[in-house]
Amino acid sequence: MKQTAKGFSRQTVEELSSLCDEPAWLRQRRLEAWRVYEATPMPTLQDEDWRRTDISALALDQLLPFAEAPCAQVDSIAHLPQDLRPLLDVGQPEGGLLVQHDSQVVHLSLAEEAARQGVIFTSLQGAVREQPDLVQRYFMTRCLSPEHGKFAALHGALWSGGAFVYVPQGVEVALPLRVCQWLARPGLAVFPHTLIVLEEGSKLTFIAEQFSPELDGQALSCAATEVYLQAGAQLRHISVQQLGQQVYNLGAQRHLLEEDSRLDSLIIGLGGKLTKLFVESVLEGAGANAQMRGVVFGGDDQHFDHQTLQEHIAPDCTSDLLFKVAVKDRAMSVHLGIVRVHRGGRGTDAGQTVRNLILSQGAKAHPILPLEIEASDIRRCSHAATVGQVDENQLFYLMSRGLSRQDAERLIVDGFFEPVLETIPQLSVQHRLRQAVGEKLGLATP
Amino acid sequence: MPQPLFVIEDLHVSVEGKEILKGVNLTVERGQLHALMGPNGSGKSTLAHTLMGNPHFQVTQGRVLLKGEDILSLPPDERARRGMFLAFQYPVEIPGVKVRHFLRMAVKASKGEEPSVTDFRRQLFEKMALLEMDRSFSERYVNEGFSGGEKKRNEILQLAMLQPEMAVLDEADSGLDIDALRAVANGINKLAGPQMGMLLITHYQRILNYVEPHFVHVLFDGRIVRSGGMELAQELEAKGYDWIAGEAAV
Ligand SMILES: Nc1ncnc2c1ncn2[C@@H]1O[C@H](COP(=O)(O)OP(=O)(O)OP(=O)(O)O)[C@@H](O)[C@H]1O
Numbered sequence: 206m207k208q209t210a211k212g213f214s215r216q217t218v219e220e221l222s223s224l225c226d227e228p229a230w231l232r233q234r235r236l237e238a239w240r241v242y243e244a245t246p247m248p249t250l251q252d253e254d255w256r257r258t259d260i261s262a263l264a265l266d267q268l269l270p271f272a273e274a275p276c277a278q279v280d281s282i283a284h285l286p287q288d289l290r291p292l293l294d295v296g297q298p299e300g301g302l303l304v305q306h307d308s309q310v311v312h313l314s315l316a317e318e319a320a321r322q323g324v325i326f327t328s329l330q331g332a333v334r335e336q337p338d339l340v341q342r343y344f345m346t347r348c349l350s351p352e353h354g355k356f357a358a359l360h361g362a363l364w365s366g367g368a369f370v371y372v373p374q375g376v377e378v379a380l381p382l383r384v385c386q387w388l389a390r391p392g393l394a395v396f397p398h399t400l401i402v403l404e405e406g407s408k409l410t411f412i413a414e415q416f417s418p419e420l421d422g423q424a425l426s427c428a429a430t431e432v433y434l435q436a437g438a439q440l441r442h443i444s445v446q447q448l449g450q451q452v453y454n455l456g457a458q459r460h461l462l463e464e465d466s467r468l469d470s471l472i473i474g475l476g477g478k479l480t481k482l483f484v485e486s487v488l489e490g491a492g493a494n495a496q497m498r499g500v501v502f503g504g505d506d507q508h509f510d511h512q513t514l515q516e517h518i519a520p521d522c523t524s525d526l527l528f529k530v531a532v533k534d535r536a537m538s539v540h541l542g543i544v545r546v547h548r549g550g551r552g553t554d555a556g557q558t559v560r561n562l563i564l565s566q567g568a569k570a571h572p573i574l575p576l577e578i579e580a581s582d583i584r585r586c587s588h589a590a591t592v593g594q595v596d597e598n599q600l601f602y603l604m605s606r607g608l609s610r611q612d613a614e615r616l617i618v619d620g621f622f623e624p625v626l627e628t629i630p631q632l633s634v635q636h637r638l639r640q641a642v643g644e645k646l647g648l649a650t651p
Numbered sequence: 652m653p654q655p656l657f658v659i660e661d662l663h664v665s666v667e668g669k670e671i672l673k674g675v676n677l678t679v680e681r682g683q684l685h686a687l688m689g690p691n692g693s694g695k696s697t698l699a700h701t702l703m704g705n706p707h708f709q710v711t712q713g714r715v716l717l718k719g720e721d722i723l724s725l726p727p728d729e730r731a732r733r734g735m736f737l738a739f740q741y742p743v744e745i746p747g748v749k750v751r752h753f754l755r756m757a758v759k760a761s762k763g764e765e766p767s768v769t770d771f772r773r774q775l776f777e778k779m780a781l782l783e784m785d786r787s788f789s790e791r792y793v794n795e796g797f798s799g800g801e802k803k804r805n806e807i808l809q810l811a812m813l814q815p816e817m818a819v820l821d822e823a824d825s826g827l828d829i830d831a832l833r834a835v836a837n838g839i840n841k842l843a844g845p846q847m848g849m850l851l852i853t854h855y856q857r858i859l860n861y862v863e864p865h866f867v868h869v870l871f872d873g874r875i876v877r878s879g880g881m882e883l884a885q886e887l888e889a890k891g892y893d894w895i896a897g898e899a900a901v
């Protein structure tokens with residue numbers, strides 16, 4: 206089986222590039238990203254962005270940066286590993302499905318209709334071969350560059366796997382495209398990269414899911430997603446994270462919105478040991494609209510840190526953020542939500558709300574929502590954070606109908622998430638998430 | 652003689668150190684409908700919540716017997732399972748939880764077994780028809796965005812689905828227009844039967860034109876100061892609560 210040596214070095218980067226048989230320009234990009242990585246200090250609690258998130262226990266030098274999937278690429282999902290299949294929603298109508306196992310893409314399918322419309326949906330490595338110009342132009346350039354931070358740089362140097370999506374002008378993709386990433390090997394670091402480009406006036410629903418079984422040993426998911434929405438394009442983007450509780454999840458997702466484009470993004474964070482996820486919408490064309498929602502549910506000793514950015518560069522843009530967070534046991538959720546309005550952002554309409562439900566005494570939530578406003582004539586800029594326990598009146602009402610305290614609490618938490626979950630276009634995904642939430646609630650310790 | 656269904660004995664209740672109920676006594680037999688009237692702040696809701704076990708209210712003295720057993724030390728869910736029901740004056744919103752789902756959970760919890768999907772649906776739609784509720788109502792989130800009238804109907808719908816033995820209805824009539832009032836009253840009449848005891852809390856005589864109580868009690872300043880039949884309600888309506896206040900002061 207092909208793999209690189211443990212730990213990360215310039216040599217690892219070169220090895221990986223050779224292993225993937227890459228063109229020189231890409232190798233150069235990796236090495237440049239590696240240079241940035243080396244020049245960037247490791248984040249510590251002294252850094253503003255990492256003040257409440259401690260990654261010092263992550264043993265980077267013990268991780269394997271690449272491992273071939275244990276099985277070869279298969280055309281039929283029937284040939285994929287047993288544990289993986291239930292997650293693939295066999296039989297559900299789908300526009301396309303890409304499955305990644307550990308570092309590699311093992312399955313790819315695209316509905317005929319979408320292919321006929323000119324939609325490109327392939328592994329990023331495949332796109333490097335087949336669409337080099339597009340990849341060269343969009344990959345980690347204007348949207349998410351290695352300079353974004355330490356782990357974006359590491360990602361740029363060591364990425365493997367991931368998907369490339371390209372929707373031509375005016376094309377509306379009828380059914381969702383779905384990417385499923387399965388991290389099954391302890392000690393492995395995966396760096397899947399998702400690159401999405403929607404040309405003018407096109408329309409897409411994209412669902413990305415990350416899973417892993419419970420692993421016996423640390424692992425790292427360092428994923429990056431960059432999205433270009435050209436004028437008038439519309440994207441529904443759903444990201445589900447159900448990694449095992451040994452996995453560090455250090456990722457970034459960044460959307461560039463040109464004029465009159467519209468983004469509906471939904472982040473769902475359920476798994477992982479520690480998550481630091483940057484979720485950024487950059488509104489750089491007039492009249493763009495970003496709706497950013499999130500559902501986070503932490504239990505045990507899980508730590509979540511979502512850093513969101515609504516960056517208003519162009520005039521008359523709208524952005525709205527709503528994150529619903531529940532924490533139990535000793536879990537902790539940090540939400541650093543920044544609204545930044547540049548001087549040119551007149552007529553900005555921006556709002557952010559982070560609601561935290563504390564289900565156990567030992568659980569904590571820290572919402573921090575700064576506004577950075579340089580424009581003088583904005584329409585609205587509002588932020589609100591709540592931190593509270595389950596409402597006693599609601600509990601009494603439900604218990605007066607015979608529900609035990611525990612069932613009443615479960616119902617209230619289900620209801621807290623439900624209005625968001627029920628908007629997910631794929632019913633099988635909704636169902637899986639309800640189940641995951643239910644299972645987490647079931648294991649509540651007082 | 653058979654045991655009475657429900658007995659309140661010398662009940663004293665405080666909220667945040669302030670005594671609100673100062674010795675309430677009341678017995679409700681199966682098949683009886685009692686109306687409890689009283690001015691604002693006399694303690695009607697305090698009594699209702701205490702009977703259902705709201706932990707916010709502290710019982711300092713007295714007993715409440717359901718089928719002979721003191722229920723005061725039991726949590727609300729256990730009281731519900733033993734046959735108690737409270738229709739809330741101010742029903743609570745449960746965002747994100749559909750009426751249908753909530754009722755199913757409630758039926759399951761109080762009956763101790765999961766109703767079959769078809770039985771449950773049939774029952775639900777039957778009861779909704781009784782209360783002149785549109786079926787789409789069951790897909791809405793519990794009490795969220797409900798009008799005052801819809802909330803009250805939803806309370807009676809729960810009563811209908813749970814079929815308790817002892818029901819306390821706290822102002823099931825307030826804020827209803829005449830059609831809604833008729834629907835709610837009609838529901839109450841259909842549901843009341845020889846097996847159920849009911850305590851109907853109200854401000855006004857209005858609902859008593861549709862639902863005829865066997866007994867009427869007047870709560871004033873934490874005590875039942877008068878008991879009688881329908882004529883007491885009429886007298887109250889004619890003379891107002893000041894009349895009771897005047898008498899109580901004597
Ligand atoms: N949660 C509470 N905290 C503090 N005081 C309370 C609380 N609930 C009730 N009280 C007080 O107890 C007294 C009785 O209130 P209660 O709600 O029982 O009256 P009521 O008869 O139901 O009135 P209404 O006709 O307005 O519904 C009032 O003085 C009220 O202010």
Ligand SMILES: [Mg+2]
Nearest residue numbers: 695696697740
């Ligand atoms: Mg009241």
